[in-house]
Amino acid sequence: MDRHVLSVFVRNQYGVLARISSMFRRRGFNIDSLTVGETENPEYSRMTVTFNGDDAVKNQIVRQLAKMPDVECLTELERAESVSRELVLVKIKNSKESRQDIMSVVDIFRAKVVDYSTEAMIVEITGESSKIDAFVDLVAEFGIIEVCRTGMVALKRGNGSILNENDK
Amino acid sequence: MHYELYLCGEIMKFSGAEILVRTLIEQQVDVVFGYPGGQVIHIYDRLYEHQDELKHILVAHEQGASHAADGYARSTGKVGVCIATSGPGATNLVTGIATAYLDSVPMVAITGNVSNDLIGRDSFQEVDITGITMPVTKHNFFVSKVEDLADTIREAFRLAKSGRPGPVLIDIPKDVQIAQYDYEPESVVEAFDKIPPKAHKIESAIKLINEAKKPYIYCGGGTISSGASDEVKALADKIDAVIGCSFMGLSSIETSNERFLGMQGMHGHYASSMAQHNADLIITVGARFSDRATGNKAKYAPQAKIIHIDTDKAEIDKNIIADLGICSDLKLALSQIIEGVTKVEHPEWIQTVKDFITEEEKHVPVSEKMNPYNILQVINKCKTDDIPVATDVGQHQMWTAQFCEFAKPRKFISSGGLGTMGFGLGAAIGSAIGVGGKSILVTGDGSFGMCLNELATAASYNVPVVIVMMNNGVLGMVRQWQNLFFNQHYSNTVLDRKTDFVRLAEAFGIKGYRCTEMADFEKTMKEAVDAEGPVFIECFIDKDEMVLPMLPPGGSMDDIIVERVGN
Numbered sequence: 001m002d003r004h005v006l007s008v009f010v011r012n013q014y015g016v017l018a019r020i021s022s023m024f025r026r027r028g029f030n031i032d033s034l035t036v037g038e039t040e041n042p043e044y045s046r047m048t049v050t051f052n053g054d055d056a057v058k059n060q061i062v063r064q065l066a067k068m069p070d071v072e073c074l075t076e077l078e079r080a081e082s083v084s085r086e087l088v089l090v091k092i093k094n095s096k097e098s099r100q101d102i103m104s105v106v107d108i109f110r111a112k113v114v115d116y117s118t119e120a121m122i123v124e125i126t127g128e129s130s131k132i133d134a135f136v137d138l139v140a141e142f143g144i145i146e147v148c149r150t151g152m153v154a155l156k157r158g159n160g161s162i163l164n165e166n167d168k
Numbered sequence: 169m170h171y172e173l174y175l176c177g178e179i180m181k182f183s184g185a186e187i188l189v190r191t192l193i194e195q196q197v198d199v200v201f202g203y204p205g206g207q208v209i210h211i212y213d214r215l216y217e218h219q220d221e222l223k224h225i226l227v228a229h230e231q232g233a234s235h236a237a238d239g240y241a242r243s244t245g246k247v248g249v250c251i252a253t254s255g256p257g258a259t260n261l262v263t264g265i266a267t268a269y270l271d272s273v274p275m276v277a278i279t280g281n282v283s284n285d286l287i288g289r290d291s292f293q294e295v296d297i298t299g300i301t302m303p304v305t306k307h308n309f310f311v312s313k314v315e316d317l318a319d320t321i322r323e324a325f326r327l328a329k330s331g332r333p334g335p336v337l338i339d340i341p342k343d344v345q346i347a348q349y350d351y352e353p354e355s356v357v358e359a360f361d362k363i364p365p366k367a368h369k370i371e372s373a374i375k376l377i378n379e380a381k382k383p384y385i386y387c388g389g390g391t392i393s394s395g396a397s398d399e400v401k402a403l404a405d406k407i408d409a410v411i412g413c414s415f416m417g418l419s420s421i422e423t424s425n426e427r428f429l430g431m432q433g434m435h436g437h438y439a440s441s442m443a444q445h446n447a448d449l450i451i452t453v454g455a456r457f458s459d460r461a462t463g464n465k466a467k468y469a470p471q472a473k474i475i476h477i478d479t480d481k482a483e484i485d486k487n488i489i490a491d492l493g494i495c496s497d498l499k500l501a502l503s504q505i506i507e508g509v510t511k512v513e514h515p516e517w518i519q520t521v522k523d524f525i526t527e528e529e530k531h532v533p534v535s536e537k538m539n540p541y542n543i544l545q546v547i548n549k550c551k552t553d554d555i556p557v558a559t560d561v562g563q564h565q566m567w568t569a570q571f572c573e574f575a576k577p578r579k580f581i582s583s584g585g586l587g588t589m590g591f592g593l594g595a596a597i598g599s600a601i602g603v604g605g606k607s608i609l610v611t612g613d614g615s616f617g618m619c620l621n622e623l624a625t626a627a628s629y630n631v632p633v634v635i636v637m638m639n640n641g642v643l644g645m646v647r648q649w650q651n652l653f654f655n656q657h658y659s660n661t662v663l664d665r666k667t668d669f670v671r672l673a674e675a676f677g678i679k680g681y682r683c684t685e686m687a688d689f690e691k692t693m694k695e696a697v698d699a700e701g702p703v704f705i706e707c708f709i710d711k712d713e714m715v716l717p718m719l720p721p722g723g724s725m726d727d728i729i730v731e732r733v734g735n
Contacts, residue, residue, distance in 0.1 A: 014310050019302055026303045056485060063482035069307045069327060 001052045003032075005084060005154050008047040008065060008074040009162050012038065016070045020047065023068065029053075029061055033086075033129075033151035044072060046162075048084075048153050050129075075162050077154050084154035087126045089114070090136060093143035094121045102142055109135050120145055180352075184314045185210035185345040188278070189218050191321040194353045197249050199223045199240065199601055200278075201233040205253020206293060207280030210345040225601065225629060227594065228621040230257050234264020235594030235619070236601070238273050242581045243556045243599035243607070245393070247274045247328045254281045255293030258339075259300065263588060265335045266304040270585025271416060272389060274333035276324050277301075283343040284312060298339050306334030314347035322357045330359040332480040333393055363479055365496035365504060372492050373451075373475050373501075374508040380449035380473075382517040383409035386432070389416030389584070390454015390478060390498055392577045397421060399502035400453055406506055408514045410521050412440035414455045416584045419574035429521070433461040434719045435566040438531060438730060439524035441717070444469055445725040446520065452476045454498050457487040458585070459721075467724035477501050531716065531730050540564065540638060542686050543707055544571035547608060547636065550693045556581050556599040557608045560592035560615030563644035566715040568610045581607075590618030596633045597626055606632045606697065613639040613663060623676035626702040634696040635704045637669060640711045648714050652729070673704035680704040 010016050017036055024031050032050045039046045051061065058076070065071050077084070092102060094117065102121070106113060111125035125135050129152055136147060156162075182190065188211055192200065202224060204212045215224050227233040230252040237248030248268075252261050258279040268275045282291045298310045307327050309320050317340070324336040377383065385404055391397060391413070397420050404411050404427045411421050412432040421428045429440035444450060450472045455461065462468040465488060476483070476490035477498055484493035494501050533541050544567060551557070553575035559565040559582040574580055581599050583591040593616070596609035616637050626633050643661040650658050673680030681696075681704070683689035689707055696703035717730045 014312070015298060015302070018299065022302050056489070059485060060482065063484075067480065067482055 001054060003050065003052055003079075004058050005077040005079070005082070005152065006049045006062065006065070006074055007077055007154060007156070007162055008049060009039070009072045010045050010047055011070045011072060012043055012045045013070055016045065019068065019070060020065070023064060024061075027060070027064060029057070035151040035153055037153075048151070050152050073162055075156070077156055081158075082154050082156045084128055084152050085126050086129050086132050086150055086152045087124065088132050088136070088147060088149045090123045090125070090139060090147050091120055091145040092123060092139050093145060094119055098142045102139065105135070105138050111135065180350050181348040182351045183210065183214070183345065184317050184340065184347050184349070185214045187314070187317050187349065187351045188321065188340065188345070189214040189222060190351055190353065191318045192249065193218065193221050194356070195247075195322065195325050196356050197222060197247070199225060200249045200251055201225045201227055201236040201240070201598065202251030203227055203230050203233055203253070203257060205257045205280065207254035207282060207342050208251060208257075208345075210342070211251065211278075211280065225597075225625065228624045229619065230260030231263055231590065232594040232597075232619060232622040232625060234261045234275070234277065235267065235588075235591050236598030236625075237275050237277070238264055238268045238591075239558060239581050239595030239598030240602040241268070241273050241275055242595070243578050244602040245578060246602070247276055247325055248598065249276050249278065251278045252280075253293065254279060254297070255295045257293075258295055258297040262301060262304065263590075264594070265301055265337065267583050267586045267588045267591055268335040269304045269306070271583065272333050272393060273335065274328040275335035276321075276328055277335060277337045279337065279339045280345065281310075281339050281341045284341050285343070287341065297337065301337050304335070305337050308337040308339070310339045311344055312341070314344050314349040317344060317349070318351055322354065326357040326359065331363070332390070362497035362500060363495060365494050365501040369492065369494045369496075370501065370504045370508060373494060373505050376449060376473055376475060376492060377407055377451070377505065377509045378512075380407070381514055382446065382448040382520070383407050383514070384444050384447035384450050384472070385409050385411045386444065386450050386452045386455055387411060387413040387417035387420045388453065388455025389414070391417055391420040394454060394479065394498040395577070396453060396498040396502055397577050399499055399506065401425065401427070403451070403502055403506050403509070406511050407509055408512055408518065409451070410443050410518070412436070412444055414458070414461045414584075415569055415582070417455060418569055419577050419580040422575045423573040424575070429525070431569050434463065434721075435570065435715050435717065437570065438528035438717050438728070439521060441719070441725060441728070442524040443521045444472075447472045450474050452478075452490070453502070454478055456483050462488065463719045464722050464724040467726070536686065538684065538686055538689065538707055539709055540567040540713055541571055543636065543638065543689065543709070544568060544610075546686065546690045546693050547610070548573045549690070550697045551608060553579075554603065555579070555606050555608055555697075556603060557610060558582065558592050558596035558599055559609070560611040561587045561589045562612050562615055563648065563713065563715050564610050564612040564615075564638045566645075570715075572610070589615040592616070593619055593622040593626070593633075593635070596635070597622060597631050600631050600633050601629075606634065609633055609635045611635060611637050612644060613637060613641065613669070614643045616669075617665075617667070620672070623673060623678055623702070623704075627677040630701040632700060633702045634693070634699075635702065636693070637704070637706050638709050639669065639706050640709045640713065642711045644711070644713065645715070647711070651712070651714075652718075653720070669706045670704070678702045678704050680706070682706045684708055
C-alpha cells in the first residue's frame with residue numbers, strides 16, 4: 001500500500017467538488033485528503049488528492065477521474081519529483097509551566113505563534129504532512145484544544161505544468 | 169440604420185423554453201417522452217407550438233417516459249429524450265436514468281425546476297435533481313442562466329452519444345425558461361473523435377491471438393453501441409474462434425451464426441459458458457465482466473489469457489485484470505487486429521465446442537405443454553427480423569435471453585445492469601415508436617404489475633406492442649433462489665392476487681387474450697403480430713419452472729446446475 005498524490009485540474013463549475021467527492025464515495029475509494037482552490041486561470045480549480053492504495057486502486061482512481069467531463073487533466077505527483085506542503089493551526093493550552101517548552105518546540109519546527117493569551121496560543125506550521133504529524137504529536141502533551149489542517153497541496157518540481165504533463 | 173439593427177435584435181430573441189424546443193429540433197430529435205407540470209409549463213407551451221416538428225408522447229408516469237426514451241435509444245442508436253417537471257416528476261425519472269446509466273444508453277433527460285430565487289428554500293416541488301442523479305448520469309447540468317441554455321443542450325447531446333454512451337440530465341429553472349436570449353440554429357453535434365488503438369497494443373493482441381489454440385470472443389453491449397458486429401464475425405472467421413456474449417451483448421451476433429454460442433454467465437447457455445471456461449484466449453469486446461457474467465472471479469476462465477478491448481479505459485482491469493487491455497473504439501481496434509492476424513483453423517477446439525453443444529441440447533425440455541421454451545419458440549416463429557423484443561426483469565427475461573432468436577443488432581431491449589422490473593412496457597413503447605413499427609414485450613406477472621399504467625400510453629397512441637405476459641402467480645426468480653438456497657421458504661413471492669389481466673387490458677382499451685394451450689397461443693400470436701394496435705396476451709406457466717442452467721451466485725463452472733433437483 002503506497003501513498004499516492006494526484007493533482008487534478010478541473011473546470012471551475014457548478015457542483016464540481018460534490019461531483020468528484022461523490023465519485024470517490026460511491027466507488028469505495030478511501031481518500032486521505034482532498035484540497036481544492038482556484039488556479040492562475042479562474043476557469044479552473046486544482047485539486048490535490050492523497051490516498052493509500054496499490055497500483056490497481058491507483059489506476060482505477062486515475063481512470064475514473066479522467067473520464068469525468070469536468071476533469072481537464074490530471075497527473076500523479078511522485079514524492080521525489082514534487083514539493084508538497086500542508087498548513088495547520090494548532091490551539092495549545094498555555095501555562096507558566098509549559099510556556100518555555102512549547103516555545104522551544106515551536107522554534108525547532110520553525111512554526112509561528114499567531115495568537116497568544118495566557119491560557120492558550122495558536123501556532124501555525126507548514127511543511128510536509130509527516131512534519132505536521134510529528135509536531136502535533138509533540139505538542140499533544142501540553143494539551144491540544146483544537147486543530148485545523150488544510151490537507152496537502154503539491155506541485156511538481158521543475159519548469160513544467162500540469163497542462164503539458166497530462167495523464168488523462 | 170441604427171433602428172433597424174435594434175429591431176433585428178428584437179426579432180432574434182426567444183424565451184428559454186423556445187430555445188430549448190428549437191435546439192432539440194436542431195439536434196434532429198423527432199420525439200420526446202414526457203409529462204407536464206408546473207415548472208415545465210412554459211416548455212409545454214412551446215411544444216404545443218412546434219407539435220408538427222417535434223412529437224411529444226404523453227406517458228402515464230414519468231418513469232414510463234424515461235424507460236420509453238431508453239427503449240427508443242436502444243432500438244435506434246439515437247439519443248432518447250424525456251421531459252419531466254420538478255420535484256416528484258424529476259425523481260420519478262431516476263430509476264429510468266439509472267437503468268440507462270448501467271446499460272450505457274444515450275439519453276438526455278430534461279427537468280424543470282423552481283426559479284433561481286426559490287432554489288435552496290425547499291420551495292414547492294423543489295428537489296436537487298442534479299445532486300440526486302450525479303451518481304447515475306454520465307454528467308448533468310443545472311442551467312442557471314438563459315445565455316448558457318442552447319450550448320448546454322448541445323453539450324449534453326454530445327456527451328450522451330460520445331465514447332461510451334450514457335444518460336445526461338439538464339435541470340432548467342423556471343425563470344431561465346422565461347428569460348429571453350438570442351438563438352442561432354447550429355448543426356447536429358458530432359460525437360467526440362473515436363479513440364484509436366495504440367500500435368504496440370495491437371501488435372501484442374495479434375501475437376496473443378496467433379499463439380492461441382482455443383479462442384473465444386466475448387461480446388458485450390459495447391459491440392452493439394459501437395456497431396462492431398461485422399468486425400467480430402470477421403475476426404472469428406479468420407482465427408476460427410467461437411463467439412459468446414454477455415446479457416448486454418445479445419443481438420450483436422445473429423442467433424443463426426454457426427460460431428455463436430449465445431449468452432454465457434449465470435444463466436448462460438451451457439456450451440457458451442463451457443467454451444469460455446475452457447478457452448485459452450478470451451477476446452473481450454466492450455463488456456465489463458460483471459458479477460453475473462463471471463461468477464467467482466478467482467475461478468473465471470482459469471486457462472485463458474484475456475484481451476480486453478473497451479472504449480472506456482476505466483473498465484480495463486476494473487473487475488478482471490486483463491493480460492492485455494486496449495483502450496480504443498472497438499471497430500477501429502478489431503479491424504486492425506483482423507488485418508494483422510494469421511488465418512488459422514482449430515478443428516480440435518471446434519470439435520470440443522460441438523461436444524458442449526451436443527451436451528447442451530440434452531437439457532432442452534421436451535414437452536407439448538405451455539412452458540417458457542415453447543412460448544418463445546412460437547414468438548420466434550411469428551416475429552420478423554425487424555421487430556425488437558423487450559423484456560421486464562426476472563425469469564421470463566432470462567428465458568427470453570436464452571431462447572429468443574435475433575437476426576440483427578438492437579433487437580433485444582432489456583435492463584441488464586440495473587435489473588429494473590417495470591422497465592419493459594415503457595421500453596417496448598419507446599422501441600416501437602423508434603423503429604416506426606411493431607415491438608414485442610415479453611413480461612411476467614410480477615414485473616408487469618409494477619408499471620402497467622403505461623397500457624394507457626400504448627392505447628392512446630395505438631402503439632403496436634404485442635405484450636406476452638407469462639403468468640406463474642409468483643415472483644419466479646426470487647422463488648427459484650428460495651427453492652434452491654433458502655429451504656423453500658417462499659417468503660412474499662407468492663402473488664395471491666385477484667387481478668384479471670385480460671379484463672384489465674380491456675379496461676385500458678387494449679384487446680386482451682388468455683391462452684392456456686400452445687396451439688391457441690400460436691394462433692393468437694400470429695394475429696397479434698399482424699394487428700394494428702397494442703395486443704395483450706396472458707400465458708399461464710407452472711410456478712416451479714426454473715431458469716437453467718444456473719451458476720449459483722459466487723459459484724464457478726464446477727457448481728453449474730443444469731437440471732432440476734428436489735421439488
